[in-house]
Amino acid sequence: MREPLPSRQVEWVEGWGRAVGAAGYVYRPTTVDEVREVLALARAHGVPVVPRGAGRSYGDAALLAEAVVLDLSGMDRIVGWDASTGIVDVEPGVTFRELWRSTLGDGWWPAVVTGTMTPTLGGGLAMNVHGKNNWVRGTLGEHCLELKLLLPSGELRMVTPDDDGDLFHAVIGGFGQLGVIVGARLRLKRVYSGRLEVRAMSAPDLAGMLRQADDAKDRWEYVVGWIDAFAGGRHSGRGLLHFANHLEAGEDAAVEDSLRAEAQDLPARLFGVVPKSALWRVLKPLTNRPGMRLINAAKYRLGSTVGDTKQYRQTLAEFSFLLDYVPGWERVYLPGGLIQHQSFVPVGEAERVFARQLELCRRAGLPSFLAVLKRHRSDPFLLTHAVDGFSLALDFPVTASNRARLWRLVARLAEPVVEAGGRFYPAKDAALPGELYRATFHDGQLERFADVKARTDPERLLRSALADRLLRT
Amino acid sequence: MTRRFTHALVVGASSGIGEALARRLAADGTKVALVARRGERLAEIASDINRVAGEERALTFVHDVHNRDEAPALLQEIARTLGGLDLVIYSTGIGHRVSFTEYSTAKDVDMIEVNVLGAMAWLNPVAERFWRLRRGTIVGIGSVAGDRGRSGAPVYNTSKAALHAYLEALRNRVGRRDVKVVTIKPGFVDTPMVADFKNLPMVVSAERAASIILRKAKRGASTAYVPARWRLVSLVVRAIPSFLFKYLQV
Secondary structure, three states: OOOOOOHHHEEEEEOOOEOOEEEEEEEOOOOHHHHHHHHHHHHHHOOOEEEEOOOOOOOOOOOOOOOEEEEOOOOOOEEEEEOOOOEEEEOOOOEHHHHHHHHHHHOEEOOOOOOOOOOEHHHHHHOOOOOOOHHHHOOHHHHEEEEEEEOOOOOEEEEOOOOOHHHHHHHOOOOOOOOEEEEEEEEOEEOOOOEEEEEEEEEOOHHHHHHHHHHHOOOOOEEEEEEOOOOOHHHOOOEEEEEEEEOOOOOOOOHHHHOOHHHHOOOOEEOOOEEHHHHHHHHHHHOOHHHHHHHHHHHHHHHHOOOOOOEEEEEHHHHHOHHHHOOOHHHHHOOOOEEEEEEEEEHHHHHHHHHHHHHHHHHOOOOOOEEEEEEEOOOOOOOOOOOOEEEEEEEEEOOOOOHHHHHHHHHHHHHHHHHOOOEEOHHHOOOOOHHHHHOOOOOOHHHHHHHHHHHHOOOOOEOOHHHHHHOOO | OOOOOOEEEEEOOOOHHHHHHHHHHHHOOOEEEEEEOOHHHHHHHHHHHHHHHOOOOEEEEEOOOOOHHHHHHHHHHHHHHHOOOOEEEEOOOOOOOOOOOOOOHHHHHHHHHHHHHHHHHHHHHHHHHHHHHOOOEEEEEOOHHHHOOOOOOHHHHHHHHHHHHHHHHHHHHHHHHOOEEEEEEEOOEEOHHHOOOOOOOOOEEHHHHHHHHHHHHHHOOOEEEEOOOHHHHHHHHHHOOHHHHOOOOO
16 A cells, blocks of 8 residues: 555645535645656655646636645746836746736736736636636737646646647646646736726616627727626616726826836725725625625616716726625635636627526526626637637525535536537636536547647646546546 | 535444444445455445445445554545545444453453554544544444443443543544544444344344434534433433442443
């Protein structure tokens, strides 16, 4: 029998939604050599390795029961920065927060950011995350110029889209299954202000939401919609939209001040009263069906009356990182946690599919507590989740009594997406049946991915619960 | 809140209460690792469980609890093979028959090894793991016999009393992190251990005992008598002063 792994390394590792978790042997290397040592240790014990960043994937992307967890959040150095070109070299554990705080003063902002600033860039590349400007800027991977990839064999490879396009486009969005991203070179976006011009709109139904989002996509860099998933009948799909553009050079009179990282700090108190750190406790009593129905309805009423067609300026952080307004917000869903499901549907099918999804949720008695709409375009990555169309992200609370029903509901939500030629977003997923995920690929992408995996990781050392479930590589 | 077990380990699963617990857990949908010395018997039980379940729900691991050094590595292997672990039951136990005038150190040492040291060898690493994970349930099968020192079974009683004290201490350690340690004190259960005894009172089947034990484990009880009326019996027995107890044939 093999020697056991050190028992002191065992930790409970969860997805961000805290609805799924597993025990793992967690190692936190800070150098490439230490990563190599962890890989060698795992191989010697015959234990798989699951790469992990900040653990901000909602589901099971960065966990695997009883595996070695390669937590790369300690490799968090910005190793090179050129303020004249906006090109940055980072270790994988650098977070979006650390990145923008380091570069904004020089007039550069990440071309793509997630709804929270806490994920790592290594994790962001592995899951190929997108932001509210997906239609304009694509995914994070499209702004990556070079990857430093450590193969399970210990070989370090520099991978660029030109030199090894197949590997590059498979690693980005490849769930961390082909090698460990130990460094990346990214190109940032020039900005001339730390503030955005924001416009708020309301729409009375789903058709209106989709139409307005589509109309806005060529005039606004950022397009995001919030939907009241509790509203049924003719109000189904009603919601609010927010569009935003960066200011052009000369439009911000106080540019030097607004580009300071401190000027981006989110307010410490809500309405100047409730400390941010305590806000989740205030929300917790409302995190149930009646409470969320009330909040959703009130939000719509407020947004569609006093807030409608309003135009104003907001800092980049305020607009971009809504999830960070309430630190630890995911705790309102405890003890069961939450799962999210995000479907991507081609333009022409979106209204039918999303209407069906909202209806299925309501009929199942499991309305989404938070529903978000975005506009997307396709990209060149092998396992891309994006299509030329829209996505609808649905948050669901998990309880001991609804868990099985919820998992069945996710499968039912996915069926019309598959039929419509849509895709799913693995970074958010916890419950999608693998066969439905695989059914969204028709051109041999999964086979090509398996071929790359066989070359870069023939022993299948790198695994995750998500990859085991969806890819079966 | 009631606990739900998805991955369980039963040490001593080849007969008696352990076997019944394994079968019951598997019937409830739990994936269960069966650990015991007798590989053939384990394989029969697992095969039976899996046939009824229609899937591989029981896995077998041959192990003699005298080989205490094996426990940490085997525990890790089991957790990995199952894909997790949220319930560990130490059900192995022996009660060598000794006559009133017999003083057999060999038998006594064996009972201590199996009933106490084996439990420690398994439950120490389990407790450490669950402490770190801040979750998990440990069940130890003690006995009402551990509540008093009786003339008929000095070291069996001692072993169970030691197990009770050990489990209580574990509970007081890991309970601070939401780990449950459940001490089970069965009365007479219809198992091979009591097969030679006649006219035992309040005997329950191993299946009935398993059902009660798992109900208590799900609730995270501290100490449970099986069946519950033994708590009253034990209360009375423990209240008997020593100077009287020595004259009783209990």
